[in-house]
Amino acid sequence: xxxxxxxxxxxxxxxxxDSTDTYVxxxxxxxxxxxxxxxxxxxxxxEWLTKFRLQSYAHFxxxxxxxxxxxxxxxxxxxxxxYAKPSDKAEKTWEEVPENIRNTFDRLGIPEAEKKFLAGxxxxxxxxxxxxxxxxxxxxxxxxxxxxxxxxxxxxxIFRKYFATIIPPEDNKFAALNSAVFSGGSFIYVPKGVKxxxxxxxxFRINAQNIGQFERTLIIAxxxxxxxYIEGCTAPVYSSESLHSAVVELIAMKGAHLRYTTIQxxxxxxxxxxxKRAYAYENANVEWIxxxxxxxxxxxxxxIYLLGRGAKAETISVAYAxxxxxxxxxxxxxxxxxxxxxxITSKSVSKDGGRTSYRGQLHVGKGASNVKSYVRCDALLLxxxxxxxxxPYIEVGEDSATITHEATVGKIGEDxxxxxxxxxxxxxxxxxxxxxxxxxxxxxxxxxxYAVEMNRLLQLEMEGAIG
Amino acid sequence: xxxxxxxxxxxxxxxxxxSWLLESRVQAxxxxxxxxxxxxxxxxxxxxxxxxxxxxxxxLGIVSxxxxxxxxxxxxxxxxxxxxxxxGKVTEQHLSQQLVNNGVFFGDLYSSLAQQPNLIKPVLVDxxxxxxxxxxxxxxxxxxxxxxxxHVPKGLVVNDPFRIxxxxxxxxxxxxxxxxxxxxPESQMTLLLEEYxxxxxxASNSLYSNxxxxxxxxxxxxxxQELQNTDERTIVLTNRKCRCRRDSHVSWTIGYMGGAxxxxxxxxxxxxxxxxxxxxxxxxxxxxxxxxxxxNVTHVAPHTKSEIISRGVLRDTARTIFKGMLRIxxxxxxxxxxxxxxxxxxxxxxxxxxxPALEIATNEVKASHSASVAQIEEExxxxxxxxxxxxxxxxxxxxxxxxxxxxxxxxxxxxxxxxxxxVEKKWTSNTxxxxxxxxxxx
Numbered sequence: 001x002x003x004x005x006x007x008x009x010x011x012x013x014x015x016x017x018d019s020t021d022t023y024v025x026x027x028x029x030x031x032x033x034x035x036x037x038x039x040x041x042x043x044x045x046x047e048w049l050t051k052f053r054l055q056s057y058a059h060f061x062x063x064x065x066x067x068x069x070x071x072x073x074x075x076x077x078x079x080x081x082x083y084a085k086p087s088d089k090a091e092k093t094w095e096e097v098p099e100n101i102r103n104t105f106d107r108l109g110i111p112e113a114e115k116k117f118l119a120g121x122x123x124x125x126x127x128x129x130x131x132x133x134x135x136x137x138x139x140x141x142x143x144x145x146x147x148x149x150x151x152x153x154x155x156x157x158i159f160r161k162y163f164a165t166i167i168p169p170e171d172n173k174f175a176a177l178n179s180a181v182f183s184g185g186s187f188i189y190v191p192k193g194v195k196x197x198x199x200x201x202x203x204f205r206i207n208a209q210n211i212g213q214f215e216r217t218l219i220i221a222x223x224x225x226x227x228x229y230i231e232g233c234t235a236p237v238y239s240s241e242s243l244h245s246a247v248v249e250l251i252a253m254k255g256a257h258l259r260y261t262t263i264q265x266x267x268x269x270x271x272x273x274x275x276k277r278a279y280a281y282e283n284a285n286v287e288w289i290x291x292x293x294x295x296x297x298x299x300x301x302x303x304i305y306l307l308g309r310g311a312k313a314e315t316i317s318v319a320y321a322x323x324x325x326x327x328x329x330x331x332x333x334x335x336x337x338x339x340x341x342x343x344i345t346s347k348s349v350s351k352d353g354g355r356t357s358y359r360g361q362l363h364v365g366k367g368a369s370n371v372k373s374y375v376r377c378d379a380l381l382l383x384x385x386x387x388x389x390x391x392p393y394i395e396v397g398e399d400s401a402t403i404t405h406e407a408t409v410g411k412i413g414e415d416x417x418x419x420x421x422x423x424x425x426x427x428x429x430x431x432x433x434x435x436x437x438x439x440x441x442x443x444x445x446x447x448x449x450y451a452v453e454m455n456r457l458l459q460l461e462m463e464g465a466i467g
Numbered sequence: 468x469x470x471x472x473x474x475x476x477x478x479x480x481x482x483x484x485x486s487w488l489l490e491s492r493v494q495a496x497x498x499x500x501x502x503x504x505x506x507x508x509x510x511x512x513x514x515x516x517x518x519x520x521x522x523x524x525x526x527l528g529i530v531s532x533x534x535x536x537x538x539x540x541x542x543x544x545x546x547x548x549x550x551x552x553x554x555g556k557v558t559e560q561h562l563s564q565q566l567v568n569n570g571v572f573f574g575d576l577y578s579s580l581a582q583q584p585n586l587i588k589p590v591l592v593d594x595x596x597x598x599x600x601x602x603x604x605x606x607x608x609x610x611x612x613x614x615x616x617x618h619v620p621k622g623l624v625v626n627d628p629f630r631i632x633x634x635x636x637x638x639x640x641x642x643x644x645x646x647x648x649x650x651x652p653e654s655q656m657t658l659l660l661e662e663y664x665x666x667x668x669x670a671s672n673s674l675y676s677n678x679x680x681x682x683x684x685x686x687x688x689x690x691x692q693e694l695q696n697t698d699e700r701t702i703v704l705t706n707r708k709c710r711c712r713r714d715s716h717v718s719w720t721i722g723y724m725g726g727a728x729x730x731x732x733x734x735x736x737x738x739x740x741x742x743x744x745x746x747x748x749x750x751x752x753x754x755x756x757x758x759x760x761x762x763n764v765t766h767v768a769p770h771t772k773s774e775i776i777s778r779g780v781l782r783d784t785a786r787t788i789f790k791g792m793l794r795i796x797x798x799x800x801x802x803x804x805x806x807x808x809x810x811x812x813x814x815x816x817x818x819x820x821x822x823p824a825l826e827i828a829t830n831e832v833k834a835s836h837s838a839s840v841a842q843i844e845e846e847x848x849x850x851x852x853x854x855x856x857x858x859x860x861x862x863x864x865x866x867x868x869x870x871x872x873x874x875x876x877x878x879x880x881x882x883x884x885x886x887x888x889x890v891e892k893k894w895t896s897n898t899x900x901x902x903x904x905x906x907x908x909x
Contacts, residue, residue, distance in 0.1 A: 068509070364840075366815075379825075381829070381830030381832075384829045384830050386828075386830060387826070387827060387828045388825070388827045389824065389825060389826045389827070390823075390824055391822065391824045392821075392822065392823060392838070393820070394820060394821040394822070394823075394840065395818075396812070396819050396820065396840040398812070399813060399814055399815045399817060399842040401812075401840055401842070402840075402841050402842070403838075403839055403840040403841070404837070404839045405823065405837060405838040405839065407823070407825060408834070408835040409827045409833075409835065410833060410834075411830040411832075
């Protein structure tokens, strides 16, 4: 697709609703022990997992709502459908996917993207994964890219060994919720030394109103391996709230390189409350590339625990908040081993009364000598109604650490606009160009197609920025 | 007897307070009981008061042992404009005749209330430091056993600094003090506040709670300079706030040297257009000292400007936490705000945490902050040693250089010198002894 063509696309592309009549199963509204048991029974899960779900549910009930971050008062756990199954099984070829769902993903361009440059794709529709494929050569090398149900059935030992070890259900209220009702997501295992050169992708779609999507992703990059995983999310616009609460666990063994990219473009009535955490062992390298464009409220702070000497971590995060949106995003780096380095780059843009918050934590534990960390947060406010907050927590308990943090907030300078206009750009183009330039540390980390998509999304959001 | 609402009533009775003052003590005491240690969810996890029980310290003894009014009216042969308070008792009080003639008031609260009730009563009723917002402010307002007022009339520029010195001595006692400063429009003044200890029984702790309110009229300027140099057994709790009207300016300088546990909060409210505030903080923590330092600037009016520069050096197992918050409100277009929190750790057991936060609600602004934590660099020491400077001396030089960006900005020359002096002394002796003549600010 030529860039010009992509740029001329319009945003209503994602805003369509499919009929929910053909769903194989849709549970009742609200959450109860019965619903949790029902999900587990329908998935034919072993006893330990059913037990795990029930314990998580008990913890979810006990745990108070967080009193910080965004406004969660409108989240009504009783108004949400916790499980809906649009199709019976995850298909391996595109033609086998039920037609209506296939149409959805066709419209979103998933198969096209797959043909072009992806090594594997998973597509989740409501609670279940409906399509999964992986390039043949990777399959032969022993790479696993499955939905959690299949992973549990076919590789129970690996699954159980790592599942919920990075983020236990007790971590926070929403991790507990996810642990109780999770369904769908991705399970990836990359064996020792295998380098997956093309990115693997998962696409998440919420279609029905008031549905909760609780996918669970577990990625294990074994020693010396490399993998890049990309997730995208969309939902049509409804007037009442949907809830997306995922748990993502990453493990990068010695010398592994793991990159996780998210382009979150939920519709503006979705609560996006996600727990993401990675463990990086000796000389491993973990990167979170995280863009939050959609949703009503996002609370997401991807974290990396640097557990082995020489581990490296990077988070690049971009947030865009328009009218009625609050992006409370950030990053967390926990240095627990010597000679580890981390870097956080956060860029946020607020417009039309939108609010962005950067909430970060940088922790250097005892014994983690020679840590180097750099945090940079920049915020751009496009009008006077918009808001931005920065809350970086820096906790250092080692004298050999070198930590720097910088943050700036500003608006687009009239002189910048003037300069570009004097070179023949229109005001709108000049404005766009400055915003794109501001976000460039992020977009340059994306594969080309995504970078274009990202710029396009932002341009759509920015329309009318100049009154 | 543990401290309770009865203590507040008794202090009020001994000080012969009017009923409205008693009432606000009672309210504050009630709030003190109810409030959590930390109200802001931003900092809950970072606030650690284990091992400290404010109720163990007695704020009443000081009052009952003295005849409050009689003492405070006595003056000595001291020169300059100064008040010295030893263990809660005013031992020195002096104000130059010229300033008296110009209408300056510098003395205790009760005299002020008697002399100019219309001036100071509204300030007290107003509660610039809100007791319902902060447990320690509530404590201060319930149990204060010493209160001072400094009032400079309109248009008067006072060049000689006003000095207030506190000496803590009796252990288990609580010196709970309030200072109200009213700068009428276009006036200017410098206030130097010093705190020292003189413990008779160094085995036990004492408590020093102080609150300072600066009411800064239009176009007025206040230089507030404080050196906190109590011994390492004193619990230090301070709340300071300035309310700045149009085109006024406040300059805070605080040197944190002493104290076992220091919890300090500064709020600068820039309420009038064009008002500005600046804050220099210098911390040198050694041994087991803990510092919990919170600075908040709230830009309410347009074209306001603020700057906070914090520099801390920590040795042994000392700890500091810098909590800085810049808030720019919806109407504060053209605001310009900067916050810098930098720490240097000299030992692996020392620790520095920073939470430099921004909350910005409009876009025509400039706001930035930076924070860093670093160690002393071996190469720098090596380089200095290669020039013939002994290691200890080299370290001291590097520390002073690290503190320099804050020290350099201190607007009052003698405070600058005194602070550097204190850092050097502490580096050398690692004790906070009584000030010798030359370390006292003169």
